[in-house]
Amino acid sequence: MLAVEHLTVCFGEHRAIDDVDLSVGTGEIVAVLGPSGSGKSTLLRAIAGLEPLADGRIVRDGRDLAGVAPQHRGLGLMFQDHTLFPHRDVLGNVAFGPRMHGATRPDAESRARTMLELVGLAGYEHRSVGEISGGEQQRVALARALAPAPELLMLDEPLGALDRHLRERLVEDLGRLFRELGQSVLVVTHDHDEAFGLADRVAVLHAGRVEQVDAPVELWRRPATEFVARFLGWNVIAADGSARLAVRPDALHLAPAGELSGRVQARTFRRDHWRVQVVLGPDGQTADVVVRDEEPPSLGAHVRLALDPGGTVPLS
């Protein structure tokens, strides 16, 4: 339904988006995952027609969108911090899209009421957008983006500003809602749980380039590059000369007869396990080891580590 080919966006000399290929199928949810500054928002803005392209093209349902104004692209974009219209109430915000698409005011408002019900905000119609909570604003923004029935809905860090508890619940709600509606979605986020929880496929973005696109399970099972491995929390260690190995944190164990040795540099308690950082060898490379159900070694202690071969991936 959407295909992005060789997309490049430049800010001066800087290539914020660098030769990106990406596609979203009908009814598919695709997440773009990347750290802050990787160009996620720029990618969405470029697709929306808000940033000029230096190169590449954007095709929706076989139609090249070059020269098509943002309002005619059939895309919805939910901004990071909601950007609700401060001078309109909740209903006025949600009814805006349908009105711009030629609906009469009563029709637009009835559509808006349906959308508000869908996101669980029935009864909020005449509240001011300034007086509702962050989570409610987020849902108003969602209802507003959905109201004109965009072919593709794009979400920029949809849950970024919310607290952890609310975020976990909303990830489930959103995923269910989009699948019920058959909505095609492109979501960008820096949060692994958000991307993995929502998306059918995840694209990892790094410095404006796509490093890997895969289903969440595949991505987690086989990170393709060192960046993806590290970003997902894997260890990357040098094995046998120049070859590098990505090692899942739970694939390293403390073992007296292990093949790796090192010294404990730090240890942090994380809810249900200890995370022990071990310096391997003289070149200073480190690995994180998960320690459950046993006392972690003290700082400075020399330890030996065993590698679970099922949890390692060779990196090219």
Next chain:
Amino acid sequence: MNLARRPSWGRAVMLTVPLAFLGVFFVYPVLTILGRGLWPGGALDVSPLTEAVGDPGVRAIAWFTVWQALLSTLLTLVVGLPAAYALTRFRLRGASVIRALVVVPFVLPTVVVASAFLALGVGPSLGAMLLAHVFFNYAVVVRTVGGMWAHLDPRDEEAARMLGASRLRAFTSVTLPALRPAIAAAAAIVFLFTFTSFGVVLVLGGPTRSTLETEIYRQTAQLLDLRTAAALSIIQLVAVLALLVVTERLQGRRHVALRLRPARESARAPRTIGERAFIGVNLAIAVVLLGTPIAVLVARAFDTASGVGLDNFRALGTIHASSILFVPPDEAIWNSLSYAAVAAVLALTVGGLAAFAIVRTRRAGALDAALTLPLGVSAVTIGFGFLIALDEPPLDLRTEWMLVPIAQALVAIPFVVRITTPVLRSIDPRLREAAALLGASPRRVWREVDLPIVARALAVAGGFAFAIALGEFGATIFLARPDRPTLPVVIFRLLGQPGATSFGAAMAASTILLVLAAVSVLLVDRARVADVGTF
């Protein structure tokens, strides 16, 4: 983002209308003045200019213009800065009302202020002139500096204290640098206003004191020496342009990255006796300085030979028979109101379109600066320019009543631009993008997002423009036809007449004008939206 760059029919109108208005009614008259001064006989002849510059009389006038403006500015800062602190950093009951009332003098007609000081019994003198300037510009300092002060984060100063700075040191090393651009901008504006002050100097300066501004008027209206007037206008223009460049520099620096806080978070209740005393003294100064002249003016208006009464107001309907006025003064009320209404609509249209164009167009700094010019270029220059430029083909508007409201609008436009531009700029550009992505065309975005958000600021600007037009004196006195005078013109003529009757009538007319201006600006202040960067 490219929504802002796409050329459109609407943006062309936004740019063209203000530029055309400015071109015909500002640039053309000013060029005519230049022509009259520098090309008197069709060839370049700078002799009137060099004669004027070399004339010891003109030099004395120029020097007096400069030092009275400097002194006025200094006095205004001395009185205004502590008040800015007292009124914005402390949470006081009624502080918002006081802050609103402080603005009233600023929009009062100069002639009314001058007659208020005459009503106090202080005759024309240097002291009265300076005091009137302080009265007038107090609001500029309190609002410009106070507006910034109210939004400074008090935690910056607290952080400095925690790092070991004394209270004074924290103030001088943290707060003062943050305020310096606002103080400099306020000082520059006050200097500009007092440099080009007309009504106050004309009435309170007395016959022996002239500034460039009043001298231009004297040369034109009394001595009919247009060449000298043009030369003086050119000197004035050059000085004001230099000043505007400095002001613009200082204001440009105001855009430092300060973490601004909502005013209600930075104000606190007064804690010590010293703080209470400080606030008390400042409130007392404000009340005495701003309240006394107005109170005395109103009292004199109702003061008659037989006690308190309306005789002075009744005299407004009858006085013309025995004076140089061609019409009963009460007709002037109607003239003033209708001129001001037309001027406000004009100023709002041109200034509003310009504000939209400035915000929506890249590198619109030139338009911004061009529209600020009439603010600095004195009203007298505008009036004089109209007089000599628009009285012959291709534009013969001498007998058009529209000339007066057009000149008044020209004086009011900078204020409209300055009030609406910050509000337009404060609109998050992503709101427009959000609207576009929801299907709104650029014109629809303008109508659905920009216009509703800026509507309140436009209302404020309209009220301000109305009040300014109502009290406009410098240009109007050149242009108002004798049989269609405005209230300020009538007041000026009444003040020039000997006798208690005309003086009482002047007080009554001033009171009416005072009430009209105060009402329009107080209505406006209730709807005030943003107070950073405006005055």
